[in-house]
Amino acid sequence: MINDKGEFGKVSKIRKKKIKKTNILLGFICILLAVLLGFILVTSYKSEQKESRHLSEIADDQQSGIEDYEAVKERAKELEEISSEEAEDTEDTKDTEKTDTADTEDADKTEDTKDKTTAASGIVCWGDDLINGEESNTYSYMTVLQKLLTDNGYNMTVINKTLQGGGTLSMMKMAGVSDETIQSYITKHQQAANGAQLNVTETGIRDLTEEQTTRNDMDCIPVIFMGYYGGWNHDPAELADQQEQILNTFQNKNQFIVVGTRPMDGSVTSEALDQVLSQKWGEHYISLADVTAQPSSTYEAQQAMAEAILQKLQELNYISKN
Template structure:
């Protein structure tokens, strides 16, 4: 009886093994078929992709524009005309010639003798050469540069700073010409020539502490009060007659600062600058400078 039971168990175990082997074989067969189908599908996708990818000699995708070389070749065969609206070049309007000349600073003839001054002589030279423009005389007789700056409208704070610096440099005993500021009338303070060409002849009577660099700074402050033509100017220089400043050093400093804008009065006047003849020569030199710099042009 026991023998029969053992035989039955053996056949049962054998049957189970056979079933398991069959199941394993079926699984392996299914997996292989599945992998084969995947492989075929992948191959087919690669074929489709290759067929849809442009060849090197065909059309190449332009990543930047989204176009193709083939399209470019087609366009080059039939060039496209692109209409553009050409804008005319913008040209700066030439500056109109100033309506007059403004002479600022020192004067050596006034009252009944004003007709001998270089300002009057300059008006005559302009008229003789066909320029019907006025010469405004914003000059002061025997006034230092502090008063000239005040008349131009330079701030009182700037004027006070110069006075304080001059007093300090002199240890409290500065000459009156270096610290005094003249009282000016309403007419003298009026500005009607802001759009004229500036001609500055200031400094002969002092007010700049005998320092040419300070005089240059003060001249610039006066120029800055002008309008459109403040860069079209002439500077005339004449060192004080008392010998407080070396004439050569004075002219060298102003010439270096103002370049072609500068006229040394002693170099253009064959006669003494303060004489009637000298004033006439100075007026002619100023006129010629205005012409040479292109600030005045004949029609």
């Protein structure tokens, strides 16, 4: 029994030693495992840190690339705007050049027109001849005007297109105004009369010769003296309209003179006539009442009218000495 216990004791000691060694070994293994785990953790941490830095660098590069792209895009936009502005400036410059060219051409045309306008072949008197017979050859304003022009060195011929004792309707007919237009005035006069008897000059048109209706004065400067014998229904505005009808038959519509005197029957005063005609014709208008107090058919009035016409021709620069 003792031996068995002795053996058991030995076995127990041996087992304890083995257990102790095993525990030591396991402890050592645990330590190694702990060290290995620490190494792995440290390595993993370093790797993660490295990867994090790499990713951060990539992100920075991408951000930088985006910023560079945005900068390039913004610069491209600026260049596009500059190019657009330069194109607009170029277009404006072209437009300005075109405008300047057009203005120059217009100025040249205006100058050419002015030259053509001032090159009138003569002066033509339209309307009433207030002095009849042989006296007109010496004392009419047309005869006096011709003498004044010649004496003052103007080589201009005065043409007589007046109509003795004729109304304004006959004068328009002689100038070539359409029958339809003339008839419209006659109809208006008849309607205004409402059945009352009218003077023949308000409704009738004189028989005219071929010589009278032939126009050889289209490029002359017209002097319109009409209305003394009627034909305009005692309405100054209508008289102005009829004067314009005759003026429109001329080539140089900007060069003309209108002379106004009250009608022979006294149906319209000089003041009423002048108020309408001066407003209509402006600087082109001459009021005979402002020129002379004599009746228009007198020699004195004819002389005064001729002098006033010459002065107006000079003021408007219609004539020049050669």
